[in-house]
Amino acid sequence: MTFHTPPLARSTVDRAAHLRSDTTWLAAARADPRSRVILVRDGSVATSGAGGGAVDPWAEPVDEVRLAVLDPVAAGLGADDGCLFLGLDAGELPWFARRLPPAVDTPLTGVASDRLVHLPVPAAAEVDGLRWTSLRSIGAVLDAHDAGLAAAAVALDHWHTRHPRCPRCGAATQVTAGGWTRVCVQDSSEHYPRTDPAVIMTVTDRAGRLLLGRAVAWPERRFSTLAGFVEAGESLEGAVRREVAEETGVLVGDVTYAGSQPWPFPNSLMVGFHARALSTELTPDGSELAEARWFSHDELAAQVAGGAVVPPGRTSIARALLEDWFDGPLPVPGR
Numbered sequence: 001m002t003f004h005t006p007p008l009a010r011s012t013v014d015r016a017a018h019l020r021s022d023t024t025w026l027a028a029a030r031a032d033p034r035s036r037v038i039l040v041r042d043g044s045v046a047t048s049g050a051g052g053g054a055v056d057p058w059a060e061p062v063d064e065v066r067l068a069v070l071d072p073v074a075a076g077l078g079a080d081d082g083c084l085f086l087g088l089d090a091g092e093l094p095w096f097a098r099r100l101p102p103a104v105d106t107p108l109t110g111v112a113s114d115r116l117v118h119l120p121v122p123a124a125a126e127v128d129g130l131r132w133t134s135l136r137s138i139g140a141v142l143d144a145h146d147a148g149l150a151a152a153a154v155a156l157d158h159w160h161t162r163h164p165r166c167p168r169c170g171a172a173t174q175v176t177a178g179g180w181t182r183v184c185v186q187d188s189s190e191h192y193p194r195t196d197p198a199v200i201m202t203v204t205d206r207a208g209r210l211l212l213g214r215a216v217a218w219p220e221r222r223f224s225t226l227a228g229f230v231e232a233g234e235s236l237e238g239a240v241r242r243e244v245a246e247e248t249g250v251l252v253g254d255v256t257y258a259g260s261q262p263w264p265f266p267n268s269l270m271v272g273f274h275a276r277a278l279s280t281e282l283t284p285d286g287s288e289l290a291e292a293r294w295f296s297h298d299e300l301a302a303q304v305a306g307g308a309v310v311p312p313g314r315t316s317i318a319r320a321l322l323e324d325w326f327d328g329p330l331p332v333p334g335r
């Protein structure tokens, strides 16, 4: 099986970490009109073009979505906590993200969109064409550059929102290093963005059938690969075997690494595996999984084409793993 790199793992951005602590350079870059700024808020990014606006994480991504790109003045980029340094592009231009507070519902119209840089001139109907769009729904249609920027911006934004205080003493913390560190004002301890690993896996039996499950919280007909968080003190392989056994009762033997992708919803790293089942009897736990089923290649093709099974969205690593096993793109329903 060949692993096809999932959308959010394709970043081409140079993170230029050596520049994060260079306060003189950062200040100059924040003020440089050539610098580029994207906007992030609560898991969503500002996008331009007709295709944006999807906030349903299950929605199939639409074509022609691009990140909205502003200059520092239009984006209101200051030296405050809302400024995140994301790195340099291929032309060495600095890229930033401007965080906007989740509580404030700021319509992106008027002044900011009038001052866009390197966007095509919008048609009259799209002058107010910036939208907040869930990264989860559009990750698959962003190019590698935009996907890398957006994944970092959304992950950092979540971290700042959820970690305003020092975990050691409870005092306030200050943002440093271009948004990549918070320092306690009381005890000077440094705190870094968290990334929580989760495992996600195809499980196949001796006949080559694939195990998919439907989570309790999901709508009818939606099936995906099994997944779960890695527990404290646990190996990745151990987590794969434990999750599959807990959720379906299936015992797993060999576990092979396939690939990974950031999943900043809010702060996971999805680590993908292909696992071989040693047993086939299914006893879904009922608390996490409502249903578990084995699918042959032909069964899955027919059921996806007929709409009886709705596969995971194209942004997810689950889709990449599933299409690995399928050995190509899944059929499009109704065709």
Ligand SMILES: [Zn+2]
Pocket: 166, 167, 168, 169, 170, 171, 184, 185, 186, 187, 188, 189
């Ligand atoms: Zn502290």
